[in-house]
Amino acid sequence: MTTPTVSAQRLARVFVEIADTLVDEFDLIEFLQLLAGRTADLLDASPVGLLLADQHGRLEFMAASDENAKLLELFQVQNREGPCLDAFRTGTPVVNADLSRAADRWPLFAPRAVQAGFRSVHAFPLRLRAERIGAMNVFSAQVGGRLADTDVEIVQALADVASIGLLQERAIIRGERLGEQLQGALNSRIVIEQAKGAIAQARGVSVDEAFTLIRAYCRSNNLRLGEVAHTITTDLSSIPELSSR
């Protein structure tokens, strides 16, 4: 018997906060980060990541509750194999997969995840009507970090919110289509990686530290991550606070 982790009050607060974010011109990557972060909070800080499929059906990393090079690799490995790829392909969640017994199932992914300190993993498909567009990944470092059935339903609901957010962004106003949305979203993630590299070089820090600097700059100036990343990659000298040591 597994007791549910998620309390109703916390969940209600998260849904209200997310609804508040779904306004006209929101930043998609920030929205996905918020969603990953809040899902992680609800599950007692298990790392959570969101991946979207590109046009070739490969899963690309979009956002995470905690973004560092080690986790990024675990997400990216899953364009070859792993719980996210399984959830994406089948359209059904992978829950409570014991990583110590998953070496046969995921020979590339499982040993890396164990080495990173995780004990169990879960993955939830991102779905939009009949289409599957990606997956939400949840890691647990605890022994027997099991999700109760009610938690599974809640996390799947949060994954569904991520899918809705993808279609919401500008789509209704301009009559854009899902394919156009996804392509733009995947590209905006690339811009963030390019911006991390630019700041890492300019400041002489690691790419993980560069990302922390960029996010702190966004927060203290109330700017969107996507906009700042774009400015960094096209006109870096216009942001001396970030570009100079």
Place this chain on the structure above:
Amino acid sequence: MAAGMQRLCSAAGRALSASGTGLTVMAEGGQRGVTAASDAATERLEELQLTLGEGPCIDSFESMSPVLVPDVTDGAPSRWPVYVPAVHTRGVRAVFAFPLQVGAARLGVMDVFRADTGMLSPDEYTLALTFAEVAVATLLDGHDNTGTGPADGWLDDPLGSRAELFQAQGMVMVQLGVSLAEAMVRMRAHAYVQDRRLYEVAADVVARRLRFDT
């Protein structure tokens, strides 16, 4: 390269049942650049939207996303009031515009024109994006490399290296004080000359084993 781009347009046109396919290379800010097309009539269509200053191609460049117009008479006239009648009289019924870009490096747009209304099938959509990737690689390398794979080299990358490639692009951009596109050109040229994989070069840049400014 111009001949290579034209071949690419012709191949894309055939594969996508298009009446024509064109490429427009644009400078940052949307100033017009070179065009290439499968045929002379399509080249004039490419030039037309640059002259008019509106159309799916320009919107695709600005929004950095594909712009899919399966029926130019449905909603599109109010979005592009001059462009739509102009292409309609030239027999165009559907237009699909795909940005040529890698992250923030914007190179131009690929346009697929059709004489019949209707959406691209999912397979055609995937194919169009793949042609756009090949066009980006050709533009960055400055030579025809149809068949050598897409611009960011992920087909041959090892596990989890894709983010590193983009991070390295940003690092080289700052090292050299050049544009992001120029940084990509330099990395690809380095990999080619040294006969190394692009992802290996990127990994060395991120690990600070390789610099481009020394």
